[in-house]
Amino acid sequence: MMSGDGGRCRYAEVQPFARCCAALLALPAFLVTISPVSAHRTASGWKYPPACCHGDIEHGECQAIPERAVKENGSGWSIVLEPGDHRKVTHRNRYFVPYGSEIPSGDGDYRICLHPTEEHENCFFVPPGAM
Template sequence: MASLAGVIATAAALQNVSAFAHNAESGWIYPPACCHGDPTTGECGTIPSITVTPQADGYVIILRPGDHQKVTHQNRYFVPYDSVIPSGDDNFHICLHPTEEHENCFFAPSEAM
């Protein structure tokens, strides 16, 4: 009976994590600290590589409506290189939270880092 309780506790913990994180289109899971919603309303999403420009000290990202599910008007973000998280696939991803004006996490493919 003790093992059943452990299975139930583990399932409940996984359910709580999945309530706050979701998968990228390619299947890897965004870190829960970055994503605060489900795949439809989540803050994280793949963005076109053309929206990302490397500069001397970090990336400049300019997103327009259609580049990310949360973006309703043009936004500019700057992410220092030491804040970039390796992407779980070959794409750039950004998490916007609490609003579209705030970059929470930015992921870059390994060949771009």
């Protein structure tokens, strides 16, 4: 028998603390696995399809664009974005989305996802009344 410890096992005293620490260490991994879900959500709460959105609400490539940037032509949607119209746009960009390739917007705004660069339109969203 060891002196001073009354024969108790020190592991029994440390075990609850070890379980607590293990749970705290697992928390960041859990948060990382759930954060991409919120990355696909707009400020109004509507969700982008996961195939369109690669980022978060502040740094991602999807966001609302001004209505003035969107024009219909005979076979689709012409979109002209200037710097300031979308966080990824650094110079004037033109995009064309043929009819039938647009996606209904869940919040009434025109929206676009630019991925992998500002030169490429990944997904284009149109308010239901405009389709």
